[in-house]
Amino acid sequence: MAPLTAHQGLSLYCPIPPAIHPRAEAVEALTQEWTARQRLYVDKRGLLRLSRLRAGEFVSRIMPTGSEAALQVAVDFFVWLFAFDDAFCDEDAFGQPPHDMAVYAGLLGHLLDSPHTRILPEDPFAQSLRGLHQRLVRHASPVQLHRWSDAVRGYLHGQVWEAANREAQRVCDLDTYIVLRLYSGAVMACPTLIDVVNGQELPTEELSRPLVRAATEVAATLVIWDNDLISHQKELRTRSELHNLLTVLMHARRCSESEARQEALRMRDALMALFLRLLAQGQVEASRPLSMYLKGLGHFVRANIDWSNVSGRYFDPDLRAPTDSVMACEAPPRDSMTLEPLPIPSVQWWWEALSPEK
Numbered sequence: 001m002a003p004l005t006a007h008q009g010l011s012l013y014c015p016i017p018p019a020i021h022p023r024a025e026a027v028e029a030l031t032q033e034w035t036a037r038q039r040l041y042v043d044k045r046g047l048l049r050l051s052r053l054r055a056g057e058f059v060s061r062i063m064p065t066g067s068e069a070a071l072q073v074a075v076d077f078f079v080w081l082f083a084f085d086d087a088f089c090d091e092d093a094f095g096q097p098p099h100d101m102a103v104y105a106g107l108l109g110h111l112l113d114s115p116h117t118r119i120l121p122e123d124p125f126a127q128s129l130r131g132l133h134q135r136l137v138r139h140a141s142p143v144q145l146h147r148w149s150d151a152v153r154g155y156l157h158g159q160v161w162e163a164a165n166r167e168a169q170r171v172c173d174l175d176t177y178i179v180l181r182l183y184s185g186a187v188m189a190c191p192t193l194i195d196v197v198n199g200q201e202l203p204t205e206e207l208s209r210p211l212v213r214a215a216t217e218v219a220a221t222l223v224i225w226d227n228d229l230i231s232h233q234k235e236l237r238t239r240s241e242l243h244n245l246l247t248v249l250m251h252a253r254r255c256s257e258s259e260a261r262q263e264a265l266r267m268r269d270a271l272m273a274l275f276l277r278l279l280a281q282g283q284v285e286a287s288r289p290l291s292m293y294l295k296g297l298g299h300f301v302r303a304n305i306d307w308s309n310v311s312g313r314y315f316d317p318d319l320r321a322p323t324d325s326v327m328a329c330e331a332p333p334r335d336s337m338t339l340e341p342l343p344i345p346s347v348q349w350w351w352e353a354l355s356p357e358k
Contacts, residue, residue, distance in 0.1 A: 028056025052312025
């Protein structure tokens with residue numbers, strides 16, 4: 001049988017150095033045990049997927065410093081997201097019906113607001129989410145906990161949007177895709193734990209700055225787009241996935257997959273150039289919590305590339321061909337350093353968040 005590949009020697013511009021928490025292997029082992037106890041994966045196929053996921057390595061690359069105990073909660077939360085995605089969003093060709101997903105998302109959201117409520121007592125996803133909330137209380141301030149809960153609710157509401165699209169077999173427009181995938185892709189939930197693990201609470205006034213918000217959204221978008229580039233060929237083999245940048249570009253521009261891939265690479269390289277400038281400007285006179293948060297955003301983008309090269313979520317690492325690798329390229333493509341905004345109305349404000357060059 002031919003190897004199931006996700007890409008053909010994909011090189012992604014990312015000059016941010018790699019890093020990893022020294023306790024990565026330890027948290028990986030404990031996450032495997034936690035997931036088994038929570039019954040998030042119950043059949044042999046699901047447990048095999050879990051063993052090849054390497055979520056501990058992924059999160060340890062995003063958060064290479066800080067408390068091991070808080071890192072463990074973050075890793076377990078990421079596994080919860082992956083398991084939820086497998087159970088309700090991706091693995092079934094039809095997904096969850098929109099009405100059912102809306103009800104389920106609402107109940108889980110209420111559980112975050114009122115973790116002592118007696119709802120869905122036999123549901124493993126609800127009860128494991130309750131447990132994550134209870135554990136996070138030990139490491140996060142009320143402000144940090146509220147940020148995380150809000151982001152998880154955003155993810156859950158995003159799943160309703162995706163379910164509606166799948167039911168209607170609808171490919172959305174590019175603007176809508178870019179904005180709503182920030183939420184349905186869970187990439188806005190992940191950064192909320194960076195300062196929790198670091199033990200450095202980011203003040204709300206700094207997090208609310210347009211430049212910091214733009215850097216957060218750009219990092220999240222880069223992770224989504226890189227995932228789309230890596231996984232599109234696999235998705236075409238296993239199902240018709242509507243929520244992928246290449247699919248959206250092919251539909252909007254009536255172009256081939258190859259043309260869409262080239263355009264997606266051009267877009268993400270332009271975004272990387274912007275991201276590097278946002279990080280550099282954000283570090284000027286940054287407080288220690290903000291400085292660590294911005295570094296964490298950079299780690300998030302780089303970690304996703306390095307992890308994608310080893311995780312069985314995208315392909316079976318035992319079957320891949322030698323040429324099927326994802327590489328972080330430190331040298332910029334020839335025209336990637338332009339700071340011209342992409343002609344996409346919903347995101348042009350990202351470039352406006354930059355301070356004028358002196």
